[in-house]
Amino acid sequence: MYNSDKVIVGIIIFILFFAMPFWLNFGKAKALPKPELPSDTKECVESREYMRAFHMKMLLDWRDKKVREGQVYYINSQGKFFKMSLQNTCMKCHKSMEKFCDRCHTTISAHPDCWRCHIAPEEVKKWQ
Amino acid sequence: MNVFFSFIITLILVLIPVVGVGLLGLDPLFGIVIPYVAFLIFFFGLIYRIIDWARSPQPFKIPTTCGQQKSLPWIKHSRLESPFTMKEVYLRMFFEVFLFRSLFRNLRADLVGKRLIYGSAKWLWLGAILFHLSFLVIMLRHLRFFIHPVPSLVDIIAKVDGFFQLGIPPIYHTDLFILAGLFLLLLRRLVDSKVNYLSHASDYFPLFLILGIVISGILMRTIFKVDVQAVKELAYGLATFSPVLPSHKIGVLFYIHLFLVSVLAAYFPFSKLVHMVGVFFSPTRNLPNNNRAERYINPWDYPVKYTTYCEWQERFRDVMEEAGIPIDDEWCKETAEAQKQA
Incomplete structure (x- = not known):
């Protein structure tokens, strides 16, 4: 191998850069924190799977409906009524x-x- | 033809995870096995390419120059365009790798009537720099999925990248830049007939593949959301070598994104994309232009077998004497002694 000193330095930089996730985590592996779910209620506005992935969509939708269109209630897929409010509906539970x-x-x-x-x-x- | 071929291949690649995860439910294959295999191919493939190139001898010193070379002391020489020392070579390489200096000199050639006219064409440079630097920032931003806790630098990059807070979640500028860069590079091949003529499927395919990655990523962030916490569980598991499928299912769009990235990684070492490594091995860039000052010895050179005049004379002495050709013994003695002393 020609210029092996430079080439080896290059390979080391290449590995260090692209293996960043591996060595930055090394020896620190631990469980990711989980959100604390409310103990008194089991049901959210929509199904748990929907809320996990799409709550931001719903909140944005609520904002538009309430602030821009003046609607007050959200009707969920089961036909239940919810007041569209982050502070008063979501944070109640x-x-x-x-x-x-x-x-x-x-x-x-x-x-x-x-x-x-x-x-x-x-x-x-x-x-x- | 080349364009459609690459486009259809990319479409097929998009459909594979749609069928594999969406219909057959092969989440472990597409979430864990394929990414690991692709990453291994990327790593060892590139290291193989590096070593393979490093083992190839470089017979001549052939830097391409476009400036005054170092000559007499009162003549100013161009340090970057015609580097003389290794330090100047390093500088030249730095600007080449990070700012694509040679692309900045890209020219267009047009026939106006019967006259061939050359002009400056910065589009290639603009597209390339937009694409590459955005790709770098996007890769660094993605570390938020692989590292826990998220390093503050990654947070800062994301914050600066979404500085103008357009929309919720904020649109990253690099997302727009990389799209602009990719479309510039693609349009250049499609619109300019001269570039189009020498574009192969292997030129279009990486562009379509990366466009697929970028578009699926942007869609995932802005329109069709996926469970990001589950994505982090998966990515963090991969990065800590304790891969687990997340407790909640992730949308198919994520698997399309991940599969295309895996394909890109596995394709990387065997395609034109190795220019990432190749730029460092370009003899026209990485050598100083000091041919006259320092002799460059070709590594191919081997000790050549030759016969000296004295050896030849010894061999044919009888014949020479018979034919009356003078024998030069004194000179041979002198040269032999001179060689001994040296």
């Missing part, structure tokens, strides 16, 4: 932002800006 929302959002580094305007339950407690 999910009592904590830190233990529910942030668990996943921090894990996957998704930072929606809900709480710049809305007030999280933790914040409410602080001011009472």
